[in-house]
Amino acid sequence: MLLGIIVFQLLQVSAYNQTDMSLSEMSTNRPLIEREISRLNQSDPFIDFPLDKPLPEGITPQEELFNTQIILWTENGEILNKEVLGGRYTQLNALTLDTTKLNEIIPVALAESNLSFRSITIENSQSLSSEVAYIQFLTNTNQIDDSLTTFQWILFVCMFIFWLISLGVSVFSSKMNMKPLLIAWQKQQEFVENASHELRTPLTIIQNNLQHLFTRPNQTILEQSPRIAQALSETRRLTNLTNDLLLIARSDGNQATIQPEETDVDRFLEQLIQPFAEIAEMQDKAFHFTNEISEPLSFDASKIHQVLVILLDNALKYTQAKDEIQLVAKQINPKWWQVVVRNTGSTIPDTQKKLIFERFYREEQSRNQETGGYGLGLAIAKQIVKNHHGKLFVSDWTNQGVQFTLQLPIIQKNLHTEKN
Template structure:
């Protein structure tokens, strides 16, 4: 049974992954694959070009001097095969120098071979090795001046040999010879073996990293989806909570209005309670919709308009709070400890202070103490709001800035709270470039500390 359950969970996890992260995973995987393929092609192309570079330069340098190649032939081949008659007498001083030069340039590398063709493309042969090589090579006029690789049959019945070769049209002005074409061949078997091993290592490494990219793609797809899923969950909770908050006053309104229809002959005085409760719910709905609109505006981007204010700005606000506290049977005190002027957004800071004051009133009993202190340091303005109310648990401290979250739903609903105030407060503080923190007030109550850059 446990195996069946695990199998079912695994199947559902795979389906869930394919639905939520599959597209992102595919995008990451395709990008990684394209990167590794392009990187492999570039590395292999660079390696192939580089490994043959010295060989190609040697062939190029040799191919630029056809006369030296012919001198090689005079030393390595039967001279009569190539020349109609000797141009230089052997006993002359120039002839002696020429023979010496022939000996110097004839064996330019043990891995190199030179073939000569007449004007009809027939090879001029000499030793057995050249005969065997010539039998394995087809004369191709279309490949003149083009470097290429060819495979030649091994004269010793071993593995086939790989040569790097170029076919040249002989330019031997002044020499009476039947050589019309020259072909230079350089054995590159060792280079090819080295290149093959390097390719295997590179491809193996790339394939290994390609498999690693598979895991990386899965991780990145899940990681990139986290903020999307979080935003979706927040939006879902927001809609559910907003619908719940609107459903309650709408239900009360409906019941009150239905009661009015049950007594059509009753006077306004008789139905004053129903009308009063209906108006109260309408005010709650208006407040809720206003807060929702404010939240929507904050999400679209909050524009902060700074202006200079002095301590009188705060004192005026606190005088009004003192009257509100007196009406709600709370004791309110305040202090503003700074001189000169500070720059801040007057409307937003006033809304922030009102939210913090209102929150302190809601979460404290009558005769409670509420205090707001404003003080300025060298680079920041600190606003501290304290009360000796019910306090907030450590678990609630982590969530009180979330939308619609309320520590005591019964109390806040009774007093008209929707759990939106502190969310607005945090958005205001963040927009102003500050931080807000909540702590316990000793011996009881709550302390909100706001630090703003000024």
Template sequence: MKNKIEKKQQRRFFIYNMVAFALIFIAFGFIIFFQVQTSLYSRVDEDLLKQAELRGSFEPNGAFSGAPPGELSRLPDKDVTLKGQGRFVPIEWDSEGNILNKEAIGTQLYDELSTGFKLATSKLETVHSVTLDSGSSFRYVVYKAPSSNSSDVTYLQFISRVDAEKQLAENFGRILIICSIGSWILSIFASYYLSQKAMSPVLASWRKQTEFVANASHELRTPLTIIQNKLELLLTKPNDRIIDQMEPIALSLSEIRHLSKMTSDLLLLSRADSNATVLTEEMVDLNRFVTEVIAPYKEIAESKEMTIWTQLDSNRVSKIDPVRIQQLLVILLDNSLKYSQAGDSIGITTEVKDNYWIVEVCDTGQGIPEENREKVFERFYREEKSRNRETGGTGLGLAIAKWIVDLHKGKIEILDNLPKGTIFRVKIPIK
């Protein structure tokens, strides 16, 4: 069932990526094509519109007395029969739509215009495109003839052959389509790869969540089973005095406290996952703060025949969340006490270096193998494979510790305390 869901989700990512790539290629293809096409015709259109300057010097039969030298002298390679050989050919039209300067424009152009072109006068002084029945392509602009004109000329049309520009645009379009299709085919493989990469964190989170639920269920079931068994035992002896059943009662209370702590830790981690926790920072005297936090633990260590020593060299104030940092130090001290034995020592050192507050909690206990140092920050991970809760705790403490450090944008790492033991080093930026 899980594999089917994973494959379905991966296919969905694959289709989304493939469609996204296709839309991107289509959009960019249209943008590039129209930009190139516009650039190809821009000079022709600009020169056509400049012909408006020549209207004031118009004389019938295609003459422009005031035309700048060379203005109409650029030759088209193809239109060799055009009289005058101008790239921009002036055509005179009467009010009935007849060409008046047939001799001036040449027979080839006249024949093409006569069979496949009808003068449109609705949009004057605007560049238009037309492809005639002969296959020739033109750009043209139509102007109203000057009012001072005494001939039958009603409209002036300037026309330019653009077969070369059109052919270049078509060739570019074909190349662009081929390249886009090729790129899209490559994007199919990229989409498949990206869908797998996108699924990796999802699957990792899914497995982590499944493992978390399984571990939480196991951890919750064990104390509940113990409490149930002890309470059922008490029900079988209703006439006994409380003092006679102190052991099952005490054990049940211990398991209830264990459940309460685990529930609090789970709720805290749940808020951490939802980013719902906000730091409440305030200026704190670092040395004084650490001294107050570890004071109760010195008595606990003495009761277990251990010693706690300190070396505090961070005599300054910094902005931290005192509640969370206290929780962090308590977790690290509690961890050292659990994994140390009578005669071992636990040390707390602090210093300020490179604008970081560095706190080290070291012990001479059993230590943590190097291959397990990253795993200890995972939820429910414990060195005690037998899950002995007396020493292993809930398996959530170091996960909470790392979350607190990350919340302060710091770093926590585990080092060897030679010749034996472990060092937890915490680095928190000074504010």
């Protein structure tokens, strides 16, 4: 709005600038003034400069403009050169002499004839006629005023249209900027609700068992051992859940610590898979391990250990006897190395492949309840890999099976001890 006002004011000043300059020059042009007085004295409105001779000094063709009038006034405010004005006098007879602003250019409007002028009035101090007291120069500005009015309306309409457009863009931009915040807020609300629900179940079991013990004060510990064991089991599950929630909270708060150190990959993986290979053997499942990396690599061994434990634990949970589990580590190019954990268990539908990394998401509720899962493992693994500037994704393996691929950069650059 302010810009539009400034533009209009500048245009208005520039539009009247040429007219005001012409009026100023005419008010000081004695030959032109004396010609008008000569017309009055000789009662001949047709006296003019000879066409076959040069114009007097100080006279230019521009000053003979059709829309410029010269009014000769008496001391009492009467127009003297009515005959010279001719038919134009009927339009100018509403003029009144204003001597309060002599030698100043002012706007003059005649409401009766709907005419507007720029005007300058001077005092006749040196003239051939004593009747002429004041001389007024008028230049019609209706055309300029109409153009300015049209421009003003166009400017107003354009400003209004662009204001609406800018308002729409602002609303759209605000919504787009708020969208991530709203999504984050929604996820936080879901996280709190899910966490509360998961915490409530083990707490309820522990509370019920303890209350039951108070109702049997004369029984021995051995007699109540099943309830005590169940309470301890739920306490351990509650501790694990609390630790997982704390890890996720630290990751969300950018407080997850990454401490990369040079590690022998072969020794690291052999120690990691040993208990899982033994469990697989007891469950009549085939477990195969292949490592193609010979050089030590730099990464946070404890964090990557946690990721692989989550992946191998899921592989054992979601496979049956006679199924196969594989862990393959290799370098895929000079910049990346990867660990693939695959199994021949049930596949994951494409619609759920991205969802399984969400917090508290469970592909099969009943199966997660049986295995004691909370739907946090893969979310934690994803966050740890992200802190390492790596990638973790899931895909199908052959026609029956799932594989999780963990990719990490070989040269860990700019991995701070505290993630910024």
